[in-house]
Amino acid sequence: MNDQKFNRGVPTPFFGHIAETAPGPTKLAQRFGTVLQPLTIRRLHKARFHVTVHDPIAVDQTGHKAQDIETTVVRITAFIERAVRGNPEEYFWTHKRWPNEMYKQVAPAPDVH
Numbered sequence: 001m002n003d004q005k006f007n008r009g010v011p012t013p014f015f016g017h018i019a020e021t022a023p024g025p026t027k028l029a030q031r032f033g034t035v036l037q038p039l040t041i042r043r044l045h046k047a048r049f050h051v052t053v054h055d056p057i058a059v060d061q062t063g064h065k066a067q068d069i070e071t072t073v074v075r076i077t078a079f080i081e082r083a084v085r086g087n088p089e090e091y092f093w094t095h096k097r098w099p100n101e102m103y104k105q106v107a108p109a110p111d112v113h
Contacts, residue, residue, distance in 0.1 A: 010073040014081060019098050026072045029059045036076060040083050043090060054079070 009020035029036050035056035042050045057075055060068035084091045096103065 010070050012074055012077045014077050014097070017098055017102055019077070021073050021077055023069050023073055026059055026069050026076065030061065030065070030068065030072075033061075035059065036072075038076070038079050038083075040087070041090075042087055 006020050006022035010023050011018045012021040013019075014021070025036055035058050037056050038054045040052045040054065042052070044050055057072065057079065059072045062068055
């Protein structure tokens, strides 16, 4: 779940801002020598969906564990951003993804009638 807010996570670019991102999925894949398998789901009509399985995301294994986690988390987050940009109406966050200070910087302008 790399799109979840994670305090003290990996600082990762996400929609033009840095977001603390969970390293857990990458650490698990690194530990067990596997890939991360991304997929997207698009609603077609009512309870009908189209699932797309994308190319796996390989975990870097250069011997520099912390750096490998960081570069892999950046690739995962870039995939999530592309998926959201491709179908934003179907993406829903139930939490604040960025630090509170960022929301104050991008607050919407007052509604003028």
